[in-house]
Amino acid sequence: MVIIEQFINGLNLGSIYALMALGYTMVYGIAKMLNFAHGDIIMVGAYTISVATTNLGLSPILSVLLSMLVCTVLGVVIEKVAYKPLRMASPLTVLITAIGVSYLLQSVALLIFGSKSQRVASVINVAPVTIGGITLTGESIVTLGVTIVIMILLVLFINKTKVGKAMLAVSEDRGAAELMGINVNNTISLTFAIGSFLAAVAGALFVSSYGFVDPYTGALPGIKAFVAAVLGGIGSVPGAMLGGILLGIIESLSKAYISTQLSDAIVFGVLILVLLFKPSGLLGKQRVTKV
Amino acid sequence: MKFKRILASVLAGAMVLSFAGCSSSSNGDTSDTADTGDTADTSSEGETFIIGGMGPLTGDAASYGTSVQNGAQIAIDEINAAGGAAGYTLELVFEDDENDEEKAVNAYNLVMDQGANAILGAVTSGCCIAMIEEAQADGILTVTPSGSAQDCTKYPNNFRICFTDPLQGETMAEYISEQGYSKIAIIYDVGNDYSKGINDAFVAKAEELGMEIVADESFNTGDVDFKSQLTKIKSSGADCLFLPIYYTEVGYISEQAATVGVSLPYFGCDGWDGVIDQLQGDTTNIEGATFLTPFVATSQDPKVQAFVETYQEQYGETPDQFAADAYDGVYAIKAAIEQTGGDISNEALIGAMTEIEVDGLTGHMTFDENGEPEKEALVATIENGQYVAQ
Numbered sequence: 001m002v003i004i005e006q007f008i009n010g011l012n013l014g015s016i017y018a019l020m021a022l023g024y025t026m027v028y029g030i031a032k033m034l035n036f037a038h039g040d041i042i043m044v045g046a047y048t049i050s051v052a053t054t055n056l057g058l059s060p061i062l063s064v065l066l067s068m069l070v071c072t073v074l075g076v077v078i079e080k081v082a083y084k085p086l087r088m089a090s091p092l093t094v095l096i097t098a099i100g101v102s103y104l105l106q107s108v109a110l111l112i113f114g115s116k117s118q119r120v121a122s123v124i125n126v127a128p129v130t131i132g133g134i135t136l137t138g139e140s141i142v143t144l145g146v147t148i149v150i151m152i153l154l155v156l157f158i159n160k161t162k163v164g165k166a167m168l169a170v171s172e173d174r175g176a177a178e179l180m181g182i183n184v185n186n187t188i189s190l191t192f193a194i195g196s197f198l199a200a201v202a203g204a205l206f207v208s209s210y211g212f213v214d215p216y217t218g219a220l221p222g223i224k225a226f227v228a229a230v231l232g233g234i235g236s237v238p239g240a241m242l243g244g245i246l247l248g249i250i251e252s253l254s255k256a257y258i259s260t261q262l263s264d265a266i267v268f269g270v271l272i273l274v275l276l277f278k279p280s281g282l283l284g285k286q287r288v289t290k291v
Numbered sequence: 292m293k294f295k296r297i298l299a300s301v302l303a304g305a306m307v308l309s310f311a312g313c314s315s316s317s318n319g320d321t322s323d324t325a326d327t328g329d330t331a332d333t334s335s336e337g338e339t340f341i342i343g344g345m346g347p348l349t350g351d352a353a354s355y356g357t358s359v360q361n362g363a364q365i366a367i368d369e370i371n372a373a374g375g376a377a378g379y380t381l382e383l384v385f386e387d388d389e390n391d392e393e394k395a396v397n398a399y400n401l402v403m404d405q406g407a408n409a410i411l412g413a414v415t416s417g418c419c420i421a422m423i424e425e426a427q428a429d430g431i432l433t434v435t436p437s438g439s440a441q442d443c444t445k446y447p448n449n450f451r452i453c454f455t456d457p458l459q460g461e462t463m464a465e466y467i468s469e470q471g472y473s474k475i476a477i478i479y480d481v482g483n484d485y486s487k488g489i490n491d492a493f494v495a496k497a498e499e500l501g502m503e504i505v506a507d508e509s510f511n512t513g514d515v516d517f518k519s520q521l522t523k524i525k526s527s528g529a530d531c532l533f534l535p536i537y538y539t540e541v542g543y544i545s546e547q548a549a550t551v552g553v554s555l556p557y558f559g560c561d562g563w564d565g566v567i568d569q570l571q572g573d574t575t576n577i578e579g580a581t582f583l584t585p586f587v588a589t590s591q592d593p594k595v596q597a598f599v600e601t602y603q604e605q606y607g608e609t610p611d612q613f614a615a616d617a618y619d620g621v622y623a624i625k626a627a628i629e630q631t632g633g634d635i636s637n638e639a640l641i642g643a644m645t646e647i648e649v650d651g652l653t654g655h656m657t658f659d660e661n662g663e664p665e666k667e668a669l670v671a672t673i674e675n676g677q678y679v680a681q
Binding site for chain 2: 002013115119251264
């Protein structure tokens, strides 16, 4: 009985990691850059919901929509200001810039909202379901459902639409895509817009599950979500989903049955093992590099 | 030739500029020394006693340092209004250490340059440990209001107002045992010395008292998901839950405990101060929780009420335990000055510390030769969104 409850806890945590990992993997898959500011865009989304519900008195649906708008615009602006000028620079430069953007967002949030965490009311109003003594909260059900739906939509979007195919082309070979008449800059901007939109969704579900937001809310879960994306195979959308869920379940079960102090070590140990045997991650594509 | 002349004039120009730079900075220096000279003069005339304070006024621990500065200032104003201490007028000089160990040493040097006669600080344990290494060489009296790590009173010249971490753990173990609980579940922050220190002492004392620790769970600083630990505790048969952690995580844990279905009585330590604000007054989940605290702002004690009123008037906030600890720290220094009859040499002040009695906001206290306060522990309960002193 307890093991099923712990499994559900893991699934719940894992679906949040998965949702965050989708944003990382999407941007990495197309633009080939690690957007370390992703976790902090989630934090901005969470604060937007907090301000919209508490200060502006908006309904939950309107505040989630507002948060999506704010995050998408923020993502595009960050891309235009910080990453676009570096399109020809080395990946390391872009990575360091992303870390800089991450600290910038944290510091601005610290200035505006202070270091104390704020309570945020859940935007999800779904009754909990009890099956045989095990309770699934509304937040868990919605988070899992939303993550699966988004994953399916993303896969369809990338493989079936014209814009999605353009994204795939850009990720395969930027130069060749440009020669084929694809606007590479717009495609990458669109990728960031989608990634930031996903961050807004993750932010909304995160505050609904945990109820608080502070300037560092996105930092640690962001890193775990990044690990989930790598575990599943960074660049692969179903991989992010699988990696996130696995990470959540491993973390939860190792806390429950091995040691709460060692749980993070176990999680990262599993990551190392997977990367030793399958360097591209569980569902990642094996890349052949021609010299 | 022409090129050389141009080069020479450029170099000459650069030299003049660099001299200008020198002179402006040396101006700053001389004015500083002039200041120090002034204060040194006045203190040698036996009028001003300078208390050098340090603590974080900026950064993420800024609220602690600000509270200490405000609380100390109120005490000093009161003492001066009542005629000072053994003929001395007290003065506070306070420097920001940003909760950074290196900057704490800088702040110490800055207050010493301004002629400090005793130190009130540092506010956080890490900074305090760094600072006393410097202070030891000078042999100056240091009183930390809130540095709770064991090493904050490492040397004979160090004293403190607050309880140590291990003492908090032992006191809570005794208190919980007196309340008749015997199966304890704990969740603590393994990445935090304060939390781990209390947990270790609590576990040792609880076992000595014959209580059973049925679950000793931990988490890492920054974690927000505690459902696995709580699910484990639910099936452990615990009859109470002890949380030696800061209020931020108490917020997360109490909400998730309700979701998971854990409804045990809560016990905490002084890191809980602030939890009601954190929960925005909605304390349904932690109703009746009891925690150890040096100071409760809603106490009926007239001294506390007068302090809270003055603090709210001057700073527009309700004072916390840091402000109260600082207030008591200043009164301890004052008592030491009076004990020596106005001899403000370091040796005399340090010797007097173990002879004084302070009837402060955080209780009636004396100090032992290890620099530790001896005072009663206060326990507060959370009732209807209020802290209630027991």
